[in-house]
């Protein structure tokens with residue numbers, strides 16, 4: 080049975096037939112094709128001869144016109160060898176033998192097959208052809224053309240939103256570009272494109288796009304650019320200003336996030352229901368380097384696009400023990416948010432006791448509670464505060480690396496998660512599956528298993544993901560080479576994103592991979608399984624190999640950053656590494672050139688990834704590490720003196736790592752005493768105990784013994800310390 084296809088959404092309208100030997104064209108655009116098209120577009124597939132004559136031969140006499148129509152129907156039969164159109168007064172189309180692209184396009188649309196629909200639409204309906212003496216047909220075609228074009232625009236907008244909800248910024252940008260092409264004067268898709276280019280790391284493209292918007296707006300709106308547009312441009316550009324976007328990771332472009340569309344969308348769906356008042360909690364887990372931070376940061380960008388309050392915090396190993404630390408930090412960030420005023424006065428009084436920002440904001444209205452504040456009361460006040468905020472505007476709480484947090488904090492996160500379903504609040508947590516202590520692991524496991532928590536474990540990237548990743552950095556010369564290289568990279572790295580990128584950087588630095596004029600140059604030996612790659616297979620060994628390429632001095636700086644465990648300014652690094660600021664800057668330059676340096680903010684530096692920090696520490700001499708730890712302890716002590724009392728525990732941790740148990744015990748006792756003042760004896764006891772638990776078995780007994788002597792030798796130290804260590 081012959082099968083016909085009528086193409087009209089194309090610059091070259093035609094009727095083709097599928098035969099065993101392939102496709103054959105039967106008709107080009109002509110009045111015959113117009114007859115077919117009109118009938119195909121009718122709901123019934125039929126039309127009277129009169130109607131057709133009026134549409135297509137309005138400049139002929141009736142008799143000639145009827146004759147011409149008969150002729151056209153005859154020619155259709157001749158050209159197709161088939162009775163596609165038949166009938167007397169009414170002509171009908173044999174629809175069962177013919178596919179019509181317009182009908183298919185609409186079927187795809189209503190079935191949600193959006194990509195298929197878009198692929199079918201190659202051009203506007205009959206836009207490139209004209210028929211002499213068929214004004215009515217032209218008018219009819221124009222009407223349908225406009226309808227279909229509007230349907231396509233809607234489709235592009237939907238696809239753009241969908242890609243945005245999957246974190247696929249450049250895919251979304253592609254849709255925006257098509258919308259712009261469709262209507263170059265419409266500023267809306269141009270603004271979206273600027274934002275999406277910024278998000279996908281193309282800052283130059285985004286700037287160019289922004290200038291183009293300003294130019295267009297000036298043309299239509301005169302000299303003075305409306306403020307709304309300038310604001311919108313600013314907002315769109317801001318999307319790309321995150322520090323990590325400025326680094327291209329050593330490649331011509333920052334690689335895009337790949338292979339996380341499902342996970343991204345799952346969180347966005349949760350967010351959408353949170354916006355409607357049914358909040359929730361999502362826990363993202365995975366081994367180190369699996370892409371938790373990346374996913375959370377990309378999600379943050381998506382969440383910020385809605386009218387909402389997005390608060391973020393990161394737990395880290397050196398500050399880990401402070402109860403509620405990330406949540407206190409987030410509520411302090413939000414101290415000026417209107418919703419916080421809806422918190423009950425008693426809760427505000429508790430928060431104000433701990434957070435000077437809040438005491439300041441509500442001075443006059445409330446009196447900070449007199450410490451100590453029991454843990455339970457603080458938990459209640461925090462819950463109250465976040466809930467009140469979420470009543471004013473939807474809130475997202477992003478807490479990273481919860482495995483470093485104290486058990487009390489993890490338990491609080493669980494409580495918050497159970498509360499979230501009744502408020503416009505999404506809590507997004509990330510954690511490594513294995514926390515440091517067994518106790519924490521069980522708290523984390525409970526959290527992950529909780530009904531109130533949607534758990535997402537990040538899978539490794541597969542070869543298709545890595546092929547995609549390659550193509551977001553530079554053009555891949557041909558698909559086969561790209562997939563071969565991707566498959567090898569996955570084999571070599573188990574698909575862990577951190578190692579995938581480090582391997583690519585190593586190949587790139589070693590000159591084995593290059594980018595020329597925007598295209599990857601992939602030599603045969605990289606795609607040939609028989610030739611082994613000259614890089615270590617184990618992830619940490621691969622990192623070690625990367626570090627071997629830099630000099631001692633730069634490695635020591637990296638070790639200093641790793642010891643500090645948080646972001647640091649040049650001055651702070653100089654103090655820890657005992658170097659001049661000039662020398663530090665030079666070393667940081669080396670690290671940046673090798674893409675081993677993170678830039679959390681304009682003024683601060685950090686290791687690019689904590690795993691790299693750990694490897695760096697193992698690479699320098701233990702004597703140097705001990706010295707760095709001592710200096711870090713000194714720096715933390717001076718900070719503790721300046722105010723943040725919990726820095727005492729940080730100092731104590733560094734001192735313990737330096738092997739100085741006496742100093743560690745003294746600092747920890749000072750920290751515990753500070754907490755006792757603030758939160759009472761029980762909190763201090765718990766804090767001290769959980770801090771001790773995070774120490775390695777090698778140093779803990781020593782520190783405990785020293786704590787006992789500290790307590791005994793001092794008249795002021797409280798007896799309860801003995802109950803912790805004794």
Ligand SMILES: Nc1ncnc2c1ncn2[C@@H]1O[C@H](COP(=O)(O)OP(=O)(O)O)[C@@H](O)[C@H]1O
Pocket residue numbers: 334335336337338339365366367368369370371372373374548576577580688
């Ligand atoms: N899905 C991904 N696509 C592209 N790059 C990724 C992806 N996931 C992670 N990366 C990159 O891999 C590195 C390590 O990821 P990161 O998010 O820091 O891991 P984690 O937080 O789980 O330790 C980062 O450079 C990050 O940008």
Ligand SMILES: [Mg+2]
Pocket residue numbers: 371372373480
């Ligand atoms: Mg991380």
